[in-house]
Amino acid sequence: MEAVLSVQEMKDLEALTLKELKLSEIDLMKQAGLELTEDFLERARPEIHDTISIVSSVGHNGGDGLVMYLELIKHGFKPKMVIIGRLDQASQAYKYFFEMVNKETKIFFLTKETDMDVQKALVSSKYIVDAIIGIGLSRPLDGFYLDLVRYINGLEKIVYSVDIPTGIHPNNGLLFNEAIKANYTGIVGFYKYGNIINDALDYHGQIKVLDIGLVKKHDVMVKLIFDEDFSIEPKKRNHNSYKYNYGLGYFIGGSKTMPGAINLSVLAALRSGMGIAHVIQENPVARHLEVIYEDINDPIDITKVDSIVFGPGLNPKHEDYKKIYQKINDSQIKSVIDGGGLKFLNLDEVKNPNMILTPHEKEFSDLFSVGVDEVEHHPFKYIKEIVDKNITLILKGQTNVIANKKHIYLYQSKNPGLATAGSGDVLTGTIASYLVDNSPISAAIKGVLLHSKAAGLARDKYGQVSMIASDIIHEIANVLKRG
Ligand SMILES: NC(=O)C1=CN([C@@H]2O[C@H](COP(=O)(O)OP(=O)(O)OC[C@H]3O[C@@H](n4cnc5c(N)ncnc54)[C@H](O)[C@@H]3O)[C@@H](O)[C@H]2O)[C@@H](O)CC1
Ligand SMILES: [K+]
Known part of the structure; x- marks a missing residue:
């Protein structure tokens, strides 16, 4: 560090x-x-x-x-x-x-x-x-x-x-x-x-x-971190245990045109060790045998959930999502707000202290209704504005910023292969899995490091140009197997 x-x-x-x-x-x-x-x-x-x-x-x-x-x-x-x-x-x-x-x-x-x-x-x-x-x-x-x-x-x-x-x-x-x-x-x-x-x-x-x-x-306050600074070992599995010991996650998002995002997220979470996961979306279509699919229009109880991913591929025009966002914000449930989910966010009204926002630069600048240029020129001013509201932030980019009120960590994957559709969705899944047993800032750091290591293996196998988001999910297994 x-x-x-x-x-x-x-x-x-x-x-x-x-x-x-x-x-x-x-x-x-x-x-x-x-x-x-x-x-x-x-x-x-x-x-x-x-x-x-x-x-x-x-x-x-x-x-x-x-x-x-x-x-x-x-x-x-x-x-x-x-x-x-x-x-x-x-x-x-x-x-x-x-x-x-x-x-x-x-x-x-x-x-x-x-x-x-x-x-x-x-x-x-x-x-x-x-x-x-x-x-x-x-x-x-x-x-x-x-x-x-x-x-x-x-x-x-x-x-x-x-x-x-x-x-x-x-x-x-x-x-x-x-x-x-x-x-x-x-x-x-x-x-x-x-x-x-x-x-x-x-x-x-x-x-x-x-x-x-x-x-x-x-x-x-600002520190550059490296892979060796944090252990990313997931929770040990006991013989006498069952799936709920490793966390129940809700993955809320996905739309007709973007059904893949939330599925990348949920699979990444399962591969990272989460015990059981539900996807909640409009007109759900089951895509993975391991996942439970629910309709957004059905009643949803989020009180027993260990962590939530809210937003990948989500259509913000759908009113039910707004209600769910309000429920998340009114609770203390550990949650990752990403993609379309960020559209519901009003920085002045965030109440849940366990929220992690994962915007890329454009989404980040949208949170303040300013241009990308402005946040590029004064990044730390805007980062501090968010974390001062007791929010944990991951600002994604070639340098990832992982921050809360006390720390601003910078982390570089040095892997341009990550500039591929869906890699951010995979990240939400790794974080959600760590959130089950970690504080938001620890989960954010570990999630980013695991994602980056897996992406490194995907690059080694397929190359910077050809690696795609699902390759990162597969390689999560290899990172954790080695660890
Ligand atoms: N910070 C430290 O503890 C130490 C810094 N040192 C060195 O000192 C440097 C900083 O020194 P200075 O503060 O004197 O600044 P610099 O030497 O980086 O530059 C200042 C000079 O560049 C001119 N200048 C600025 N923008 C210009 C532009 N666009 N076109 C033409 N001229 C331009 C200024 O008028 C000024 O003369 C550091 O980068 C480092 O190399 C070391 O000498 C010793 C310790
Ligand atoms: K120089």
């Missing part, structure tokens, strides 16, 4: 470190540059005669680049140093290292006149270190900056980015307009949001977080 910070939190931590450890900005920049150089040598593995260009601007990201220059010289390399920006805007710490580099080499300052020289330096390099802009990026790239980033990307060199690829928004991981496509990124101190969400994965290459001796922060 790793802390993930906002830019402001990172800046506060830097200030706190300087104060508590009585360090100067020069000390910290030196430490960052040292760690970055070690990491660059270790992971990008340049040979001693390889040509390296370090490209810095005049902020502290560029300062890290200057320190890398000095360290690489100590290791016997002969890098070239390129600087873009106005030196008079640089900090004291930057100027300190600049003077040292200036004594060692002829620095290429990028201007209209030197443009060709810089291009030559870059073309002839095998490696390029991107220390142009880090978490201080505050606006889209333009002018020379934009040209430079485009030029570097066009060269297809081995690129090592310092802290974050230049051009990625440090607080939301979105591309402003253009960004460096790195092969490696050495992240200074802690993950920042921009290293993880939205476009981040496609630009960072391989990443490593480097410990530069910042003081540890204990009250970080």
